[in-house]
Amino acid sequence: MEDLVKLRDEIDAIDDQIVSLFEQRMAVAENVAAFKRSVGKPVLDKEREKIKIQKVTEKTSNAFNRQAVESLFGQIMAVSRMLQYQRLASERTDVEGFQVGDMVTTPETKVVYTGVPGAYAEAAMDSYFGSEIRGFNVETFGDAMEAVHSGRAQYGVLPIENSSTGSVNEVYDLLSAYDNHIVGETMIKIEHALLGLPGSRIEDIRTVYSHPQGLMQCSRFLDAHREWQQVSLQNTAASAKRVLDDQDMGQAAIASRQAAKNFGLVVLKEKLNDLDNNFTRFVVISHEKVFRKSADKISVCFEVPHESGTLYNILGHFIFNGLSMTRIESRPIQGKPWQYRFFVDFNGNLREQAVRNALHGIQSETEGFRILGNYIGVGQQ
Template sequence: MSLKVAFQGERGAFSEQAGYAFFGDKMSAVPLPTFEDVFKYVKNGRVDFGIIPIENSLYGSIHQNYDLLRKYNVFIVGEVKLRIKHYLLANYGVKLSDVRKIYSHPQALAQCEDFLKKLRNVEIIPVYDTAGSAKMIKEKKILDGAAIAGKQAGIYYGLKILKAGIENHRKNFTRFLILSRKKIIAKENPKTSIIFVTKNIPGALYTALGVFARRRINLLKIESRPIIGQPWNYMFYLDFEGSVADKVCSDALRELNELANYYKFLGTYEKGREVG
């Protein structure tokens, strides 16, 4: 049985690679223009799952997707940590010395900054998607330009590799989240993600985090985001080890809910493995 899985970008995108790493051959890829489209398709049941990047190990969080997790009623049901390997791709017949323009997503360009600095007389042009840059130079038959994208994009669009492994650091991973409209509570190696807003009183965040510290629950990540319409007030995204089905965790969340002005459960899912 195939599973329709939505992702932002063109075929060959890193999100698609992460999807195949998680779902295997059961995945039927559904490329979409924007991250918000992915959330809408999941929420409306037009796909079985969605996959979004949430954090890069070198360059931090994708804040737009944190905000969309708050906005849409979908659940996190899995994660995968994909090794990001960047390739300089070009049409056949193009040599590195021919390249005068390099296209890619701004984050990919940043992740390859050390390589790009070594080039001379080359214009760096940001575009909306890594795989989209590969598709563009193929469809437009650009012979003085190259794209930075994943190897799979090169295979998919019939491009050759001018240079492999051009990322700044080999330990370059992006963490992707699997989204579903249905809540699925993982039993093996679980972690849980939530959102909460503290009351505007001294020590509120300290007290909120204390509900986990007293129960010796290991916190994995905390991320703050501004509350739209309330300048200088913030909501917190929190990941911790354990399941909402465990009494110690459910007791902590019940106490937190009593302390907080706002609380939202995002999901209990299996910790993702590193792939690629």
């Protein structure tokens, strides 16, 4: 036991030296930041770090220590960069051109949603904006993005995530492709029903239409009717309209009760969802780079080199600035096999210095960086 105590005392003494030397190193790093600022030199110097790693690993005595020292110094240099980014970011007065502003709506404000009247997207639009706007519908998510981008609509409402089936991947891809921005979000409870023509019965059904997510969210019910042909359409309300237009007693749609009212259909069965607590989160988009003073949620996207540890180092910017991530999503990049674009949501406001510090660091070390928006998160309005 005495030998163990002595060994621990030795480790404590070494650790004290490590801490002291680390603080000395960080003090020098601050001076490096000041110099780089004065000459306009970027914080990240990949070639310098590569040479540094090679030199320190050559001083180790075995393969295990070599790998450990490579990892250790990689982290030390990452932390050093974060400190330098903080010093440089403190001088910035804006972030990517975003400005504080309110969402002003009038009875003439145009808001676009996807689908036809009775779609869940229309319900999300009504939930967020109320009735004092001019809502209109388009067929696809891309059509909605284009309407906002061109100015044909001031705002758009698009589904981005469902609590049971996950992300709406196409919307994530469109957010990176278009120069539109998230200015708000809302959440709608999804309650699917089986809709048919008046006089039809469940026993008559041969084909069921719905959005792909609607079919997935009712998989247990549909598994009990495997003889039915499942057909995916653009959205749930369009599926209800298809049943009305075809006037075929053997067809049904999975959609909302509101869609049944809109198209004169009857509800053959309610509560089809696999999960009772089934919600879809919708984002509100605008072409303007604005955010409210009370905005508390930020969405960004970026690409990282296809190298070990790169994503880990990027996420460190959130940790070292005390920011809480709420979601991370990845999407494959077209034309770049096995490379991915990352979407991150985190809590914060673009006026906060910690947010500016993190974003400056992330932007400096990634490709295709974009701030998608700063807005009031669901449940905080």
